[in-house]
Amino acid sequence: xxxxxxxxxxxxxKEIEEEKEFEELRKRLIxxxxxxxxxxxxxEAMLRVPRHKFVPEYEQRAAYTDTxxxxxxxxxxxxxxxxxxxxxxLELSEGHKVLExxxxxxxxxxxxxxxxxKSGHVYTVERIEPLVHFARENLKxxxxxxxxxxxxxxSMGYSRYAPxxxxxxxxxxxxxxxPLLDQLKPGGIMVIPVGNYSQELIxxxxxxxxxxxxxxxxxxxxxxLIGKYGF
Ligand code: SAH
Numbered sequence: 577x578x579x580x581x582x583x584x585x586x587x588x589x590k591e592i593e594e595e596k597e598f599e600e601l602r603k604r605l606i607x608x609x610x611x612x613x614x615x616x617x618x619x620e621a622m623l624r625v626p627r628h629k630f631v632p633e634y635e636q637r638a639a640y641t642d643t644x645x646x647x648x649x650x651x652x653x654x655x656x657x658x659x660x661x662x663x664x665x666l667e668l669s670e671g672h673k674v675l676e677x678x679x680x681x682x683x684x685x686x687x688x689x690x691x692x693x694k695s696g697h698v699y700t701v702e703r704i705e706p707l708v709h710f711a712r713e714n715l716k717x718x719x720x721x722x723x724x725x726x727x728x729x730x731s732m733g734y735s736r737y738a739p740x741x742x743x744x745x746x747x748x749x750x751x752x753x754x755p756l757l758d759q760l761k762p763g764g765i766m767v768i769p770v771g772n773y774s775q776e777l778i779x780x781x782x783x784x785x786x787x788x789x790x791x792x793x794x795x796x797x798x799x800x801l802i803g804k805y806g807f
Contacts, residue, residue, distance in 0.1 A: 682711030
C-alpha cells in the first residue's frame with residue numbers, strides 16, 4: 577500500500593511530467609507557426625504562455641493545436657496563428673499601455689503582457705461576467721500581474737485609462753467604434769476585425785496630427801462584438 581505521503585509525491589511527479597509534455601507540445605506548435613511568426617519577440621512570448629492553462633480542463637490536450645477552442649457562453653479562444661498575426665500587426669513594445677476588447681480566456685492578454693513587460697500594462701474588457709472570472713483566474717494562476725480584466729461593454733472602449741498606445745479588438749465590429757478611435761494615442765496602432773458575414777482585419781494608425789490611416793490585412797472569422805457600438 578502507498579502511504580498518503582507517497583501518493584502525494586506521485587501526483588506531484590505526474591504533474592511535473594505533464595507540464596514537460598505540454599511544453600514539448602507548445603514548442604512543436606510554435607515551430608509549426610514559423611510562417612506566421614516573423615518576430616523573435618512574439619515567438620518567445622508565445623513559447624512562454626501556457627495556452628493549456630487558458631482553456632477548460634477537458635480541452636487541455638487540444639490546447640496545442642492551431643485552432644480556436646470553445647470556452648463556453650458561445651465564445652472561443654482564438655487560434656494561435658491569429659494571436660501571432662494580431663500581436664505582430666500591433667508592433668508591441670516594452671512599456672506600452674494596451675486596451676483589449678474581448679478578454680475571453682485571457683490568453684491573448686497574457687501574450688501581450690509578455691510583450692509589454694513589467695513597465696507596460698494590458699487592460700482587457702469583457703462583457704460576459706463568468707468569462708471575466710475565468711480570465712482573471714487563468715491570469716492569476718499564470719502570474720500575469722500586468723494584466724487587468726474589466727467587466728464592461730468594451731464597444732465604448734474604456735476611457736478611465738485612455739489614451740492607449742495600442743488597442744486590439746478580438747471580436748468583429750459592424751464598423752469601427754468612434755470611442756476606440758478617440759481613445760487611441762496619436763502615434764498609436766489599433767487592430768480590429770470589421771464586418772458581418774465577411775470580416776476583414778483592419779490595421780489603423782493614428783498619426784501625430786491625429787489623422788487616421790486604415791489598411792486591410794485579410795479575411796478573418798471572429799465572434800461578434802455585442803454592445804452600444806457593436807451588433
Ligand atoms: N481574446 C480572447 C478571445 C476572445 S473571443 C482570448 O484570448 O481568449 C471574443 C470575446 O469578446 C468573447 O469573450 C465575447 O464575450 C467578448 N465580447 C463581445 N462583445 C464585447 C463587448 N462589447 N465588450 C467586451 N467584450 C465583448
